[in-house]
Amino acid sequence: MPTPSPAAPPQARRMLTVALLVPFVVALALWAFAWPAARNAPRDLPLGVAGPAHATAPLQKQLQQREGAFEIHRYADEAAARAAVEDRTVYGAVVATGQGPKLLTASAASPVVAQLLQQAVTAGAPDGARVTTVDVVPAPAADPRGAALGSSVLPLAIAGVAAGSLVTLRGLRGLRAAGTLVLAAALVGLVAAALAHSWLGILTGKWWAEAGVLGLSALAVAAAVAGLAALLGPAGIGVGALLMVLLGNPFSGVTSAPQLLPEPAGLIGQLLPPGAGGSLLRSTAFFDGAAATGPAVTLAAWAVIGLGAVLVGARRGRSAPPATASPRVREPAPVG
Structure with a gap:
């Protein structure tokens, strides 16, 4: 009478291990790649506000309404805000001017963030005010979207x-x-x-x-x-x-x-x-x-x-x- 092969149980365990490991790796890959993309939103994003306190107060209040979205940094004038953008302290800055808010961005740091800031500042600007955008550190022409x-x-x-x-x-x-x-x-x-x-x-x-x-x-x-x-x-x-x-x-x-x-x-x-x-x-x-x-x-x-x-x-x-x-x-x- 033929005796059962002793290699059968180890082979079965290997088959089960592979069958379970493959979907686990797939689930891990989907979680790692899809979860960050699906939950993409600003969280304490460093943003500067520059100008006199009475002029920047409405802008700052409007930005802070999005709780947890922005980390506001105060600057005395446009020159200080521009230097902060160039030093990568902030991703951008909103400058209060007599003609309306002026947005300083750095698309080289992140084209996605530059676009997000432009949308946020435009939405929060007073009615009829025109937002001027200046790209302080632009992305290279060969790769404008990064x-x-x-x-x-x-x-x-x-x-x-x-x-x-x-x-x-x-x-x-x-x-x-x-x-x-x-x-x-x-x-x-x-x-x-x-x-x-x-x-x-x-x-x-x-x-x-x-x-x-x-x-x-x-x-x-x-x-x-x-x-x-x-x-x-x-x-x-x-x-x-x-x-x-x-x-x-x-x-x-x-x-x-x-x-x-x-x-x-x-x-x-x-x-x-x-x-x-x-x-x-x-x-x-x-x-x-x-x-x-x-x-x-x-x-x-x-x-x-x-x-x-x-x-x-x-x-x-x-x-x-x-x-x-x-x-x-x-x-x-x-x-x-």
């Missing part, structure tokens, strides 16, 4: 995940792995800057600074993936890919703004390399490095911690005791 810049986040994340995965799967460890990650990220930065700045014209800052930002963004992702793999094994690659692609990309806010995403998606996105890289790239390409410190520190921390994990994982592998080989049994020599 679509191309927003599309650059996912390829950089994928490049970083690919670099970290290849280093792990090719068996590179320790300093060799770290050196390969740094070299690959540097080349990614050069290629990306050549495409985005020199060819497409969607970046208008200093070429080498942009290449450095793009390379650092790729390194932060690659080092994180390789570091997780060094500590957790091959499963770390999957964890890193889910973290950087399924969460980092939709939570980055590059296509709109972090303050337009539902909480805490905007905050989480800025703590992950895709979001921090997108913010740093905007500051470098369009604002001469204004407000670059925070995202630069975030990317550097991911890169340093990830590379450190790669080195620690290699050291742990060397210090592990070798597996003891089973004693070899000699067969007795044949007699005669």
